[in-house]
Amino acid sequence: xxxxxxxxxxxxxxxxxxxxxxxxxxxxxxxxxxxxxxxxxxxxxxxxxxxxxxxxxxxxxxxxxxxxxxxxxxxxxxxxxxxxxxxxxxxxxx
Numbered sequence: 758x759x760x761x762x763x764x765x766x767x768x769x770x771x772x773x774x775x776x777x778x779x780x781x782x783x784x785x786x787x788x789x790x791x792x793x794x795x796x797x798x799x800x801x802x803x804x805x806x807x808x809x810x811x812x813x814x815x816x817x818x819x820x821x822x823x824x825x826x827x828x829x830x831x832x833x834x835x836x837x838x839x840x841x842x843x844x845x846x847x848x849x850x851x
Contacts, residue, residue, distance in 0.1 A: 773846070774845075774846045774849040774850070775843065775844070775845055775846070775849075775850075776794075776843070776844045777841065777842065777843045777844075778841070778842050778844075779839075779840075779841050780839075780840055780841075780842075781837060781838065781839045781840075782834055782837070782838055782840075783834060783835075783836060783837040783838065784834065784835065785832070785833070785834045785838075786831070786832075786833045786834075787830075787831055787832040787833070788831060789808070789829050789830070789831045790829065790830070790831070791826075791827050791828060791829045791830065792824070792826060792827070792844065793826060793827065793847075794826050794844040794845055794846055794847060795823065795824065795825050795826045795844070795845045795847055795850070796823075796824040796842055796843070796844050796845075797821055797822075797823055797824075797842065797843040797845070798816065798821060798822050798824060798832070798840065798841075798842050799820070799821040799840060799841045799842070799843075800816050800817065800818050800819070800820060800821075800838060800839070800840050801818060801819075801839040801840060801841065802818050802837075802838065802839040803818065803834065803836050803837055803838030803839060803840075804816060804817050804818070804834075804836070804838065805832050805833070805834055805838055805840065806832070806833045806834075806835075807822055807824075807830060807831070807832050807833075808830060808831040808833075809822070809824060809828065809830045810828060810830075826847045
């Protein structure tokens with residue numbers, strides 16, 4: 758699982774069927790976006806506020822959330838958050 762710094766470009770998904778990343782970010786707002794793949798987002802420490810399907814969710818440490826492919830979502834971090842994301846190619850993992 759590669760470690761991603763705030764200034765790193767997002768990894769290319771086209772050469773994989775599963776991709777995991779680890780990151781530590783603070784004062785971050787992803788903006789409303791979507792991925793062509795499904796995403797499992799897990800917080801190891803810190804909390805993430807996730808806007809998903811017009812609902813506001815708080816993701817505390819030790820919890821995860823499933824974000825289906827192509828579903829618009831936004832992740833906001835006001836404090837330092839250590840998180841992991843696993844992206845799953847929906848053509849291989851429907």
